[in-house]
Amino acid sequence: MNFLEERILKDGIVKQGNVLKVDSFLNHQMDIELMDMIGKEFYRRFKDGGVTKVLTIEASGIGIACSVAREFGVPMIFAKKAKSINLDGEMYVAEVESFTHQNKNNVIVSKKFLSPTDRVLIIDDFLANGCALQGLISIAESSGATVVGLGIAIEKGFQIGGKIIRNLGYHLESLAIIESMDAENGTVQFKQSALV
Amino acid sequence: MNFLEERILKDGIVKQGNVLKVDSFLNHQMDIELMDMIGKEFYRRFKDGGVTKVLTIEASGIGIACSVAREFGVPMIFAKKAKSINLDGEMYVAEVESFTHQNKNNVIVSKKFLSPTDRVLIIDDFLANGCALQGLISIAESSGATVVGLGIAIEKGFQIGGKIIRNLGYHLESLAIIESMDAENGTVQFKQSALV
Numbered sequence: 001m002n003f004l005e006e007r008i009l010k011d012g013i014v015k016q017g018n019v020l021k022v023d024s025f026l027n028h029q030m031d032i033e034l035m036d037m038i039g040k041e042f043y044r045r046f047k048d049g050g051v052t053k054v055l056t057i058e059a060s061g062i063g064i065a066c067s068v069a070r071e072f073g074v075p076m077i078f079a080k081k082a083k084s085i086n087l088d089g090e091m092y093v094a095e096v097e098s099f100t101h102q103n104k105n106n107v108i109v110s111k112k113f114l115s116p117t118d119r120v121l122i123i124d125d126f127l128a129n130g131c132a133l134q135g136l137i138s139i140a141e142s143s144g145a146t147v148v149g150l151g152i153a154i155e156k157g158f159q160i161g162g163k164i165i166r167n168l169g170y171h172l173e174s175l176a177i178i179e180s181m182d183a184e185n186g187t188v189q190f191k192q193s194a195l196v
Numbered sequence: 197m198n199f200l201e202e203r204i205l206k207d208g209i210v211k212q213g214n215v216l217k218v219d220s221f222l223n224h225q226m227d228i229e230l231m232d233m234i235g236k237e238f239y240r241r242f243k244d245g246g247v248t249k250v251l252t253i254e255a256s257g258i259g260i261a262c263s264v265a266r267e268f269g270v271p272m273i274f275a276k277k278a279k280s281i282n283l284d285g286e287m288y289v290a291e292v293e294s295f296t297h298q299n300k301n302n303v304i305v306s307k308k309f310l311s312p313t314d315r316v317l318i319i320d321d322f323l324a325n326g327c328a329l330q331g332l333i334s335i336a337e338s339s340g341a342t343v344v345g346l347g348i349a350i351e352k353g354f355q356i357g358g359k360i361i362r363n364l365g366y367h368l369e370s371l372a373i374i375e376s377m378d379a380e381n382g383t384v385q386f387k388q389s390a391l392v
Binding site: 029109 | 224225226254259265271272274276277305306
């Protein structure tokens with residue numbers, strides 16, 4: 001079992017409806033030491049990819065993506081969920097449906113920050129149905145950049161997202177893949193393949 | 197002139213309507229080295245405050261707040277802008293108006309993460325009318341925690357927020373205080389008091 005799986009067992013809380021709350025250390029209150037361990041682990045897994053940019057989506061991916069970008073020594077870009085008056089000019093847009101918030105957003109990245117010579121590592125905290133990741137892939141590829149891979153902290157292995165992304169041929173690494181959760185007993189089962 | 201003021205002059209873009217775009221290094225694409233320099237500078241300015249938690253608001257404050265929290269060796273909490281199905285249970289709420297997005301949001305922090313023994317350093321990327329900071333102050337104080345101070349990357353000195361916060365007696369430190377901007381010439385004037 002790796003450090004993230006151990007932490008999920010220790011501090012994660014399983015709720016009805018396949019909800020895993022990791023808000024005490026990952027996506028509301030953030031344990032910076034853990035973020036940095038995740039950053040180092042993704043560096044280890046993608047270090048030969050010639051990564052030039054780390055791309056994530058606001059808000060809870062930002063902390064992890066900062067730690068990853070620090071390891072690679074490259075800038076981090078976060079896709080924004082709504083058009084702001086500060087984000088004028090040309091931009092790449094993708095429509096993304098949120099499992100957590102049960103709504104749809106246009107996700108935007110300014111064209112200034114991605115180009116055909118970029119090699120992009122996409123980072124996020126959760127992978128469930130894969131909509132957010134597909135939006136980020138679409139944005140990266142619209143720019144002509146190469147998607148080196150995708151690094152996810154927690155994948156819900158019983159949902160379709162991981163399978164879709166892998167079937168498309170992308171190099172997807174999830175640090176913890178949840179096979180099943182039981183809200184009544186508060187238990188979490190991980191998939192063995194995450195134990196690298 | 198400090199490192200952030202220099203970077204604003206080098207890469208910031210002044211737009212009509214007192215908009216300063218710093219999206220190439222601070223709040224869309226993020227220069228992680230710069231985030232870490234900001235983190236170290238806020239540590240220097242607040243290191244005697246006994247800080248136990250760093251508090252910010254999603255999304256663009258998160259990167260800076262992570263770097264600050266790393267320096268202090270404490271957790272970072274980001275206030276969320278909308279109620280999500282994952283954020284159940286008791287929470288502190290404040291209403292915040294956004295200058296950038298021209299809308300109002302309820303801002304939420306779970307009660308689990310702030311307590312009367314906490315000493316909170318509030319961090320954000322921009323200070324304009326001060327609504328976001330007042331919301332974060334309100335949330336921190338609702339918990340009984342002590343607000344050690346507030347650290348801002350860029351303060352629009354010609355707007356009312358900084359004055360309001362300082363008049364309330366809070367220790368507010370802004371790394372760059374903009375006195376005026378001129379969209380036609382693309383110039384930015386800083387207030388001398390930011391040059392510590």
